[in-house]
Amino acid sequence: MHTVGELLRQWRHRRRLSQLDLAIAADVSARHVSLVETGKSNPSADMVLRLADQLDVPLRDRNRLLLAAGFAPRYTERPLDDGALSAAREAVERVLRAHEPYPALAFDRRWNIIMTNRAVEPFFAEVDPDLLRPPVNLVRLGLDPRGFAPLVVNLADVRVVFRSRIRRQLAVSPDAELAALYAEMLDPDSEDASEPDSEDVSNRSVESDVVLPMILRLDGRELRLFSTITTFGTPMDITLEEVAIESYYPADEESAAYFEESGAASKQPPPPAVR
16 A cells, blocks of 8 residues: 555656645645654645645545545545535536537546436437446447447547547556556557547548547438537546536538427427327
C-alpha cells in the first residue's frame, strides 16, 4: 500500500509540477512538500486536501489520499437515485428533456449510460440485446458491430475521438476498468493498420472546420452531429463529479430537419384504433 507521500508525488508527476510549483500554488514551503512526499512529515487532513486541490485530484482519489494519511474519507458516493441527490438527478433529467428533439445522454466515468432522452431511443432499435443489458456502455455501443457501428459512416474518425478522450481521462485519473475497456475496444494494435491516427483525422476534409462531426446513416438519410459535454460545477459527491451529459447538435439543416420531424411525430397522439 502506498503512503500518502508516495501518492502525492505520483499526482504531482502526472500534473508535471515541481515541488516548488506545488508549494507556491498551495502557499507552503517547498521543504514541507518534500518532507511530506518522503514521509518525514505527517500532513494534517487539511494539508492533504490543500495539496490535492492544487493538483486537481478527483474526489474519489482525494478519499484515497486521506485514508493513506490515516484520516476518514470526506466525500460520499451515493447512487444517483438516492434521495440526497434528487435535485441533481432532476437537473440532469431537465437538461436531457430540454435538449429534445436532439439526442442527449448522461454517463459515468466508465462511460456507462445513466439516462437518455427520447431522441436517443430510435438508435437502439437494431442494437443486439446483449449490448443493452445493464450497465450499457457507450463506447461498446458506439463501436461494436452489433451496436451503432453500422450506422456510423465515419467510424474510424469516431474511434479516434473516443481513443483520444479516454487516453486523456486515464492520464488525469488512472482506472483499471477504464483501462480494460480501452484495451478491449480501442487498442490500436488490435485494429487494421490502415486506420487513421489522430493527426490523419485532424487533417481530413470534413463538413466543418470547427468541430469533427459524427456522420450517421439512419432511415436512408445522412445525419451530421457534433456534441458538447456538460458536468456539474463544484460537486461534493463522487457520483456527481463523475456524471457527464453529452448533448448532440445537428451540424447542418438537413440533420436538424430530421430530428425536428421525428420529435414532432413522437408528440402526435396515436391514430384511432381500427375496428
